[in-house]
Amino acid sequence: MCADQAAIATESADNLPAVQTISVVSGKGGDGRTTVAMNLAIAMSRLSSRVLLMDGNLSLGNIDLALNVQQQFNLSHLIGGSRSLPEIVVNGPEGVSIVPSAHGDAEMAQLSQIEHVGIINAFSSLHVPADIMFIDNDAGVSRSVLDFTHAARQVLVVVCDEPASLQNAFLTIKAINASKGTDRFRIITNKVSSSQHGLDVYSELFRMTDRYLDVLLEYCGSIPQDDMMLQANQKRTSVLEAHPGCKSARSVERLAQKIKEWPRPLEPKGQTEFFVERLVNASLNNR
Numbered sequence: 001m002c003a004d005q006a007a008i009a010t011e012s013a014d015n016l017p018a019v020q021t022i023s024v025v026s027g028k029g030g031d032g033r034t035t036v037a038m039n040l041a042i043a044m045s046r047l048s049s050r051v052l053l054m055d056g057n058l059s060l061g062n063i064d065l066a067l068n069v070q071q072q073f074n075l076s077h078l079i080g081g082s083r084s085l086p087e088i089v090v091n092g093p094e095g096v097s098i099v100p101s102a103h104g105d106a107e108m109a110q111l112s113q114i115e116h117v118g119i120i121n122a123f124s125s126l127h128v129p130a131d132i133m134f135i136d137n138d139a140g141v142s143r144s145v146l147d148f149t150h151a152a153r154q155v156l157v158v159v160c161d162e163p164a165s166l167q168n169a170f171l172t173i174k175a176i177n178a179s180k181g182t183d184r185f186r187i188i189t190n191k192v193s194s195s196q197h198g199l200d201v202y203s204e205l206f207r208m209t210d211r212y213l214d215v216l217l218e219y220c221g222s223i224p225q226d227d228m229m230l231q232a233n234q235k236r237t238s239v240l241e242a243h244p245g246c247k248s249a250r251s252v253e254r255l256a257q258k259i260k261e262w263p264r265p266l267e268p269k270g271q272t273e274f275f276v277e278r279l280v281n282a283s284l285n286n287r
């Protein structure tokens with residue numbers, strides 16, 4: 001067993017609370033999904049949440065690299081049948097547990113919907129105490145993005161003030177809504193110059209969706225363009241650790257406070273879902 005492999009608790013699923021699952025999406029590469037997911041994961045862990053961070057970039061995983069974590073196995077080993085999910089999970093910084101993906105495995109980009117469902121269902125065998133899981137996805141609307149997003153409770157859209165980012169965020173929301181009717185999207189604006197700028201970018205996206213789609217957008221806030229964020233990423237760590245108190249770190253902390261208040265799921269959606277057993281148990285316990 002890898003020294004860094006997460007200590008897998010042997011609690012039965014009956015005792016484990018429902019997990020808030022958050023699919024982080026964006027319209028185009030470089031919008032900051034990985035940066036947002038990993039920094040929010042650390043911030044939530046500091047708020048005493050037990051956090052999992054899944055790398056949904058199945059063929060070109062980079063969460064482990066971004067957080068300077070050694071992986072021994074990854075989701076390609078789960079798909080290949082040689083490892084179980086608990087054997088793949090590794091301990092990341094500040095108590096965050098990481099589900100790593102392959103580094104350059106073209107076949108992992110071509111998985112079928114059934115194979116994605118296999119990954120999602122494998123989480124039922126992961127008996128680690130967890131309150132929240134972030135899924136860092138590919139850009140845009142590949143099959144994996146749709147499957148992982150529909151299997152999550154919350155969709156967090158990262159958008160920047162660039163025509164392609166806004167347009168593709170709109171198209172991503174449209175595709176997620178069209179494929180299974182998800183109609184609620186939480187929005188974070190990234191790389192903005194001020195909170196007003198972030199609100200303006202959100203307003204632009206809202207105008208587009210309001211005109212053409214029947215969806216509900218909820219604005220969570222913004223993360224400023226900040227060299228400290230870039231420097232932290234280059235050091236392969238979170239901005240919270242590398243530059244505590246800087247403007248982007250403070251905005252990540254504010255966003256984490258908000259996410260902490262989102263209601264936890266109480267019952268299953270009745271479809272393929274991450275940690276579905278825990279949701280079934282939660283609904284039975286709440287009766």
Ligand SMILES: Nc1ncnc2c1ncn2[C@@H]1O[C@H](COP(=O)(O)OP(=O)(O)OP(=O)(O)O)[C@@H](O)[C@H]1O
Pocket residue numbers: 026028029030031032033034035036138139190191192223224225226227229230233234248
């Ligand atoms: N708020 C920010 N301020 C400054 N730089 C940022 C900010 N957010 C992200 N970046 C930088 O933007 C680049 C892209 O970020 P990131 O890798 O998180 O995007 P992504 O959407 O995950 O991209 P990919 O499509 O490659 O997965 C990185 O160099 C990152 O350091």
Ligand SMILES: [Mg+2]
Pocket residue numbers: 033034035057136
């Ligand atoms: Mg990324």
